[in-house]
Every structure is written in C-alpha cells, then in structure tokens.
Amino acid sequence: MGLDNRFLDSLPPEEIARLEPALRRHTLTRDQLIAETGHPVPHAVFPIDCVISVVAVMHDGRQIETRTIGRESGYGLLHALGSRHSYERVTAQIGGEAWRLPIDTLAAAAAASPLLVRRIVQRAQATLVQTAQSTACNSLHSAEQRLCRWLLLTRDRLSSEVLPLTQEHLSIMLGVQRTTVTAVASELQASGAIAYSRGRITVLDAEALQRRSCECYEAIKDAAAELLRDGRD
8 A cells, every 4th residue: 555655655665664653644734834944844744635835935025936846756855865954935835634754764764775865866856857947937938827837737736626726825836916816817717727716726628728838837747757757766
C-alpha cells in the first residue's frame, strides 16, 4: 500500500523503513502557515491531497507565488541537505492531508543513503524548472495565460475539476489586484472554460484552458515528468 505521495512512493522499501517510524499524517487547513521567512524549518511536508504555496514577500508587504508543491514532491527536502531556515513564506493553499517528517530524521537518512540524496536532488531540479518557467511566465505572459497555466497544474495535482481557491490566493499567484482576478475569471467563465464562484473554481473545459494558456504549462509538466520518472538515478 502506497503513501499517496510520489516522492515517498518512489523510495524503495529499505528507504521508507528509515523514515516511516517518524512519519506522521497531518491535516493542513487552508492558509495554514508551514514556514516563515527567517525561521527554522522543523519538518518536511509531503502533500497527499493538499497543495502548498511558496511565496516571496517584499518589504512593502506585496507577495507573489514562486511555485506550488503537490503530491509529486514535498517541502523541506533541500533543508535536510543544507540550511534549515526558510527564505520564503510557505502556506497551505488548498487544505488537505499530508505527511510530516522531522527535518533531522530526513537529514540523518540522507546522510546514510546516496539514493535518497539523488531522489531529493531530482525533486530540487524539478522545482528549479517550475520556478524558472514561472518567473518567465510572470514576466512575459498575460494574466489570463498565467491563470490558465496555474489552474491546469492544480487540476493535475488534485486530480479534481473542483479547485477551492480564494481571490486572495489567485491575486498573489498572478501578482495582480483582485479586480484583475475577477475580470480574468469572469472572461474564462463567459467562454465556458470554468465556473467561478466565491472560493471555488470548477474546470468545465480543460482543453479550452490549454488553448488559452501559454507554453509554460506543457514545459513544466513535461520537464517534471522527465525529472521525476520513478526509478531514474
């Protein structure tokens, strides 16, 4: 029986045996703070059916999302190999279940296992691809294209057409005002691609979202599939 997290499920039984005694299933509520800039990261978090948001916060309080993490990976992996402090704000964007593991336990297991280190580095590479592509997307593509890309990636992570999302999260993700979020979502709803209501978006036509998205959705998806292919060392 798997753990419903692709990073954990990619590990062979002997590696899971190192971690399993300290793994704890944990419920994350929407907006729950997982890590804060400048503070220690005590646990790695491996989503099961939630989505984690990693946000850069400016001195004037403005925020923009740099990446999201779902069940394909986890937050805190590189902290087990390097600095134990967070340099970003990390929250549960979509609440749900996750596994939590003390960073010290993960660090000790990695010190004893080159394979575990390689798995962590694979996930780090996938994160870098997503962050780099998202940076380019935020600079070069329209708010509508970026929203479509983000909705498609979130739909893939949750395997669900219903995405519980607030205007606040969407404005942080897009780096725009809430009025822009409303205008873009209303246009997508009028086209029949989504149904948009307070705190929830339902994907009605994923193919329409792909047509209105940019190349970044496929770029992130394809790179992650290549880098995270189970069994690749």
